[in-house]
Amino acid sequence: MGTIFDDVLAANVTYSASYQLAGLAAGAAKNLAVLTCMDSRIDPLRMLGLQPGDAKILRNAGARVTDDVLRTLVLASFLLGVDRAMIVAHTSCRMATDGEEDVHDAIREAGGPDTRSIPFLTTGDQEDSLRADVQRVRSWPYLGNVTVGGFVLDLKSGLLHQVS
Template sequence: MPSSDETFADVLAANETYAHDFRLAGLQARAARGLAVITCIDSRIEPLAMLGLGPGDAKILRNAGARVTDDVLRTLVLASYLLGVDRAMVIAHTRCRMAAGSEDDVHTAVAEAGGPDTRSLSFLVASDQEATVRADVQRVRSWPYLTRLRVGGFLYDVDSGRITRLC
């Protein structure tokens, strides 16, 4: 049921402008560059721009901490077999909140922000981002449904915009 409040008025107005000049009609669902990018939800990351890509070039998967979760693996299987993806980049980033403390720290921060008790959730924090990226890349490489997918691990510097290959 539509709501009459103004919660989303700004983005709906922007969408009207976007739709007026819409030029992506007819774009294929397949990843034109055969690429999937797994990265963090951090707003400082522009996945397409930082890799010189445009709409339709890649499949972008985002979650807190750029982690290879079961859902990411499931999505990569679909992208690999149905959407033209033959390579994937796992890209963590510097100054990530998911690398700045323990699980308990995140649960406490959520509670202090007025949130509920989240101790039944795992936020998959990673104190050693490089080791975590390497482990997540290995998880993709060893997944029996993704044997033909080439995958690499990277770290994006949110202060310089540069990406460093880790594995």
């Protein structure tokens, strides 16, 4: 029976045939957590020279520090060896180029429902929001000793620059 997932499930069988990660520990080998955007142009492991097992990767729209990100970082900090965290926003992020109303309108125009009860956490000043998000993590009292940095990934060059 064919399904809409056939292509990726076939690829998974190929992946499994040469799978070598069964022995990896659950902790982050490089003591690193990376929060970045869900944007499919971002390759969070390769852009930092990482392999599976090296880092905890958290993703959402806009790489924003939400309650769920903070919850996850508490676990990463105390149970999974994380003592440094990078928040990585990126150029050409729709969450920084569009405002809240633009996103709500776009969803309506795409046939979606009225989403005005959902804060999409867009920003009119990406670097300012990044600094505020970094500060929110730094001041979160439930974290262990975690050093936090804020960065913007340039999707044209692949280079990061540090903002905070």
